[in-house]
């Protein structure tokens with residue numbers, strides 16, 4: 010696959026920021042984002058929104074960060090370090106979403122602004138634990154999605170946000186049209202949960218053209234952090250100045266390789282694994 014150009018040693022690399030929750034098991038959230046950013050050659054900055062008590066079996070606790078502390082992390086990084094793109098993951102509450110939207114307007118993050126924004130609208134963990142309060146759905150729909158350069162829901166999130174149940178290509182297209190009409194510049198409807206398909210088809214739409222990426226489906230239970238990995242790889246590519254379709258092409262190759270080399274961990278679902286970038290092939 011084609012990789013992003015690395016910075017020469019000693020020179021400042023491209024920077025990107027993840028605005029997300031932590032996963033103590035290291036599989037999803039901030040850990041997944043920083044792993045992908047580092048291995049893609051990008052300096053990752055962090056605004057933590059929530060601390061989760063989480064392992065490979067599930068989430069047993071959540072501690073949310075005060076909204077002004079979330080906004081402060083974003084403001085202090087953008088005004089000093091500078092970032093080429095940002096992504097959001099788990100945001101926990103409506104007040105945190107509102108604080109992010111306000112500071113994004115202040116520092117120039119979002120569609121039609123200098124810093125593109127990938128919105129991964131995380132609502133629940135793969136184990137079914139709620140990661141976004143029900144009361145936050147209005148802020149997500151009415152405030153965050155309208156400033157997204159690209160919004161990247163999985164099929165469960167599509168159903169919660171739009172009310173559309175995706176079962177085939179027609180309903181996937183209808184969902185992309187609805188998400189775009191909510192104000193996102195691009196809508197990416199991920200097909201990882203479309204288990205009836207031999208592929209894992211992701212559909213990208215900008216109000217005019219549909220781009221469908223049909224990569225092979227890999228048969229594994231170890232896909233924890235796949236959505237975060239795709240969104241943070243897109244964020245890295247956007248930080249490098251790639252277009253949204255090219256960022257998706259890079260990110261889709263990246264996540265497919267990372268799912269191919271995912272590994273067992275604990276007693277539940279292991280993580281997708283971008284460490285393929287730095288690992289040795291198995292001896293013959």
Ligand SMILES: Nc1ncnc2c1ncn2[C@@H]1O[C@H](COP(=O)(O)OP(=O)(O)O)[C@@H](O)[C@H]1O
Pocket residue numbers: 162163164199200201202209210211224225226227228229232234235236237239261264265268
């Ligand atoms: N088993 C799989 N094989 C190949 N690609 C997959 C598989 N599962 C998910 N993907 C891809 O990983 C990315 C994340 O997808 P998805 O599982 O839909 O989101 P999430 O992790 O947010 O639930 C998408 O690009 C999707 O197509």
Ligand SMILES: Cc1ncc(COP(=O)(O)O)c(N)n1
Pocket residue numbers: 029030031032037038039061063098099131133134135136232233234235236237
């Ligand atoms: C902190 C945090 N962020 C995001 C996810 C979603 O990832 P997954 O769908 O693989 O559980 C998660 N479980 N935890």
